[in-house]
Amino acid sequence: MSRLLVVFVALFGLAACGEKEQVVVYKQGKYQGKPDGRSWDNEPLAYGNAKWTKGDRASWEAEIKARNDTQNENKRIGN
């Protein structure tokens, strides 16, 4: 009987101690069930300098990288 109780506690008592994998899954406009858009699925601002093709992740990432490089003052002043 006590052995059965131990098995019961092990099975159900520790059931909440598991940890789910934190993987990114984007399906039908949702991340793990939460609705959200992706940055590159937007048009660039009409009055901004940023240029990328809507829906093209690579071009958006290239734009972000170029913007990121402006945080490097050595590159910015050509040093």
Add this chain to the structure above:
Amino acid sequence: MARMKFLCDAERCIECNGCVTACKQENEVPWGVNRRRVVTINDGIVGAEKSISVACMHCSDAPCMAVCPVDCFYRTDDGVVLHDKDLCIGCGYCFYACPFGAPQFPQAGAFGLRGKMDKCTFCAGGPEPDRSEAEFQKYGRNRLSEGKLPACAEMCSTKALLGGDGDVIADIYRDRVLRRGKGSEVWGWGTAYGPGRPGAQPPQQPATKS
């Protein structure tokens, strides 16, 4: 594939709180909620004072996400950790789990009722339609969808706070440290930025007399 991260250079941060102000202004964060703050150690001690700007670090294995009882968190393709305020119940578990104290809770009423959690979104908005008024009201500006980077990092006057693709900002920081000739002795350097050549170890700290 971009993986968004923040990195703060303690050698450069001058505790001006420009990043805090930029965040507050850009996202119209309510009174009492600080998505970003500057932490200073050894305050006032000449030569020993160091400051860093802290906010959500958008962890690759986020503890807030692991403990949330209503599973309101999610990670985007860019590695940004966001949450859905419509699901959040304001329980505060994420606050206890977060090593950076990033989750913030608006307090209201005579008994200090805890509202829904608010935190840095890496200026990436939230579950509402991108650039919509509803998104701005709940989560603040969605700068990533405009091809911009977080306001705090872009506004930093000394460029102590770097924000963007982890690989790019690590390159910027590594280049900076090599130029100034120190920094690589910092604990964890090799893990974060690589040893430079295969098998190389970071230089040992000189022994200090107590």
